[in-house]
Amino acid sequence: MESIWLIPLLPGIGAAINGLVGIRFFGKRLAGVLASFMMGWALWLSFWAFVELLGTEERFHQVTVASWIPPIPLDTVDGVGSFTVDWSFTLDPLSAMMALIVTGIGFLIHIYSIGYIEHEPRGGVARFFCYLNLFCFFMLTLVLGSNFLVMFVGWEGVGLCSYLLIGYWYHKQSASDAGKKAFIVNRIGDWGFVLGVFLVFFTFGTLDFRAVAEAASQMPVETAAVGFGVISAICLLLFIGATGKSAQIPLYVWLPDAMEGPTPVSALIHAATMVTAGVYMVCRNAVLFTHAPMVMEIVAVIGVLTALVAATIGLVQTDIKRVLAYSTVSQLGYMFLATGVGAFGAAAFHLMTHAFFKALLFLGSGAVIHGMNEEQDMRRMGGLRQYMPITALTMAIGAVAIAGIPPLSGFFSKDEILFRTFLHHGVFVPDRVLWGLGVVTAMLTAFYMFRLINMTFFGAYRGPAWGHGAEEPGHDDAGHGDDHGAGHGHAWHGPHEASRWMTIPLVVLAVGAFFAGFVGVPIAFEAVWPWTATIEHFLHPSFVAQGAHAVEEAHHMSLLGEFGLMGLSVLVALGGIWFAYRNYVERPEAAERLAESLAGPHRVLTNKYYVDELYDATVVRGTMGSAGGLWTVDQRVVDGAVNGTGWTTIAASWVSHILDKYVVDGLVNLTAWICGEASYVFRRAQTGLIQNYAFVTLLGVFAFVTWFLVAR
């Protein structure tokens, strides 16, 4: 546990080596293996740290590596506080779990990337792995950091890395635009986060999570009766940060565009890192948020709305990765719904299971795209299960998991969220409304996921034809370095299964997606499964202040009610699956008819509720317009003033010039003229005869001596 600071550092070292040396000197395989090795090592360390953590009673360990900011006196609400920040890292159940997810999923993605990226040029590969490692470095810093500022380092770092990775193909206009969009949108969230951090320091005089939590636990809960206090403000600001990072309304727009990056990047962003940062941050500050129930309500509402909106958009998307992207947004909405109703454990649980199946789905989609020669449109796929069986099977497992069919992982986590939402009593929102929206979203989720599976792997092949002949003569494939480049580039031999670099991670993830849910079996199954709600118990210490020995609330209703809810959600999911099967496998034309009959809503959904256009019209245009206005002001008023000054100066200088020329120069010339004329007279004294000069000297002597004589 003492070496947890190494966990983020190892990928950082890998990034440094790859970035400084690798881009110039490393081969493709070496760069990938180095990066993967670093991640594997970090995973190993995380695993052992996790095991050690389980062995301790306190379930908390903090390591301070170095002092960052020496104590600076700064004003706080209590007077002068000492602003000091250490490079310290915390291992507690939440961060341990997150570290495991990041390193574990990240390690698999690294492995996968070795296969995925091998057609890039050599330096590009090293650059890619440098970014990947850097991404993990920052994410682990974010996760393990034990105060707001260290977390902020990671927070900004993942933003930077997402920009770098989304714009990895920077020669592509859309990719670089998407990178910039992600960066800028994130910046808005970061603004809120930073303000929140400022307010945290101003309020509590410290930035350490634990200290903040303890201090906050001493303060009253700001219910509606108490009013909107400082903790609520902090939480709201922090949540703005979370919406940016975790793609919630209104800042979710960058995430679908982030699909421009390479697929492993999408997987990394969506499953293991980046987007989970917001959820993690809210969970990390659970004590703060529980003291601000009104903000919790806002979080929950935003979460469920995001889930619903994203799910509806996902219904009609045809790009395989965009469907998954909206699915991610939707699932993140679930997580925020969970945090909003106080079920932080459920949120973290869903985060974990989601990491598995979303990584699986993305990597699977990457394999499909790879096999389809960079084709991303599902309408040009179909029937691929016979060409890529492993991918089809593992993706189907992922889809079942996300749809919430027991006993796969998604069922347990999502059902826990819905169950807790059902029990939740809101401040403003009527009871059950959130739950109802969640259930609807669950059905939509099942529908669009199976729409994806069906359109991709079932039905008839709709993709482009391919020649069965040999490669074109004269084409030299040796430049690719190995013989695996068949599916790529010039000669495409039709859809095919990916290489083992890619399929093995898929299988591992599929196993994970299948079984990950068993750590959080609902208490209702106590009779048949003795280890219920393990993960909630495990994580619980992270969500309460150290000093407050709050007992875990028991969230119970009658067994019948619980099972009823479960059954309802399973039924809803099955309904969605059936609907998808009916429309896209049995009768493919039915979907089109449905779209035609609901043309208006369909168009709205296809255009993503015109949100991008709305933002463009309001925010972007507004910014451009105000910039133009300011520019006009600048040009007319400021420049006018400057030019006016300039003209005034010129005019004044002209007057001055006249004065100078005729008065001053006249005086000077007059002086010179007088000197010149006078010198005609006086130069006669300069005879060139030394003795005359000596005579004058003598004259002076005479004068002095005479004066002396007379004066005495």
Add this chain to the structure above:
Amino acid sequence: MMDTVVVPLLKIAVLLNAVLVAVTFLVLMERKVIAWAQSRLGPMRVGPYGILQAIADPIKLILKEDITPARADKYVFTLAPIMSLVPALVVFSVVPFGPDPFYYVSDINVGLLFVISVTSIGVYGIILGGWASNSKYPLLASLRASAQLISYEIAVTMTLVSVILTTGTLSLVGIVEAQREGGLWFAFVQPVALMLVFIGGLAETNRAPFDLPEAETELTGGFHTEYSGMRFSLFFLAEYANMIVISAVVVIMFFGGWLAPFPNVPALSFLGLVPAWIWFIGKIFLFLYVFIWIRATLPRYRYDQLMGLGWKVLIPIAIGNLVVTGILKVAL
């Protein structure tokens, strides 16, 4: 009155006569020595072994006609030999012939500097004599001679300073006393200085091999070509008196003056039975013999070689010797 005026005057009279007589015999000695060196007999007619030649020569010179060239500067022409001889004789006023005040006219505390400065005046005789003759060869010779004298004076003075550094006094008596107390002649303490002073002395007296100003073959006799009779003999006297002066200085500075050899060694104390002044005069004549010997042996330098030797060899060595002496003086 007796001590301050009469006794010094008597001493001066005796000394002047002694020097002049010595010079006449020195001329005879030179002729004889060179003759023997060249396997000749030398003067043999006047007196036994030509010993009265020393009397005959002055008589001849006094009786010869004293010619003044027509366009010559008459006063200067007459003054030049006097200015040449007087400094040479004046130097003897500070030369101590023995340890007691009886043996010297005066002992001034800047004795050595006095010797050097008075010697430096002697150059006027040569330069004015050459100029006043209103003749080409004497003028050239006089310019050469004066350049030579001034140049070598630097080296000699510089060297003597290192000896002064050793003794700590400028008094000639004091220098001899220092050698007696030290028990060692400075010839052994400052051998380099001895060589420099001796070579410089040869040049300052215009003796061979540095006798360019009188080079008969080039300048038909040098700066005194136009002189004859008594005025010529004054130049002659001056030159030989200078030789005696240089010998005396070398003896005083490096060979213990009137001291017997190794005065502190008891086994040699019987040498003290010989009077001090005899030791002194004997040493002087030894060096005069060396002067003549060198003239008989060595050929003449060329003029540029002469100046090169003076400026490029002797002066650097003298400075080096001075520096080394200073360092040793401080170090020991």
Add this chain to the structure above:
Amino acid sequence: MAEAIVFWTLAVLILGLGIMVISARSAVHSVLFLVVNFLLVAVLYVMLNAEFVAVIQVLVYAGGIVVLYLFVVMLVSLKKAPERYADPRRVAWTGTLLAGAVLLEVVAIVVASSGGGEPAATEGALGAADTPFAECGAGPLVSCNTEQLGWVLYTSYLIPFEVASMLLLVAMIGAIVLAKRHL
């Protein structure tokens, strides 16, 4: 008494030789008068207990500098009379009168200043002497004046002494550069 005789003799000779120096037609004669003048001045120095300076006067002035003058005179005055041309704007005779006037004034000042009081300032009249004469000890090795002067020269006046040596070096180089036809 003896001092007075010597002084007056020397004074008359020095002034007379000085006049001869500036009035002699031949430059060579001027030089001759000058050197004799310097020798007499050296005797004056001896009278004033400055033996070392007297010797230096003879050695450097009479034996060195004036020889140099003699050289130059012989080198430059062979071809034509040096003082043939006189510029009409000269003020020589006025200057002579003026010099005489100044001399008279100075004499007046000096005589007037010593008229009523003691003829000689007493010891230390101009403040404490910082480099006083030491008592000369007895014995043959003592050379008071020279030793004291050397001591003062190498302690109190060390830096001026070194500067003077630099000055001489510069002058030597300058003279060589000036006199040599082609370097």
Add this chain to the structure above:
Amino acid sequence: MLEITPLHYSLLSAALFMIGVIGVLVRRNVIIIFMSIELILNAVNINLIALSDQLQDLAGQVFVVFVIAVAAAEAAVGLGIIIAFYRNKETVNIDEIQIMRW
């Protein structure tokens, strides 16, 4: 008259000084002008030595030593200039050396 005081030396010095000054003003031969300057320096030296003896202060003699050193330097450089000039103009008449004027 019979007692010699520094006054007498001062008067002698002043007289010699003025002789030198007159020489500088009257003579046209540069070399003689130089010699007149040497006379002036000697006059000063006499004064210094006399006062040194009077005040029992060696500073006067030290100054004379420096004056002699400076005079030597002056003579060397000055005569060098004269030689160089004579080589070019064939004259040492100071009235013919007057190009440094307007």
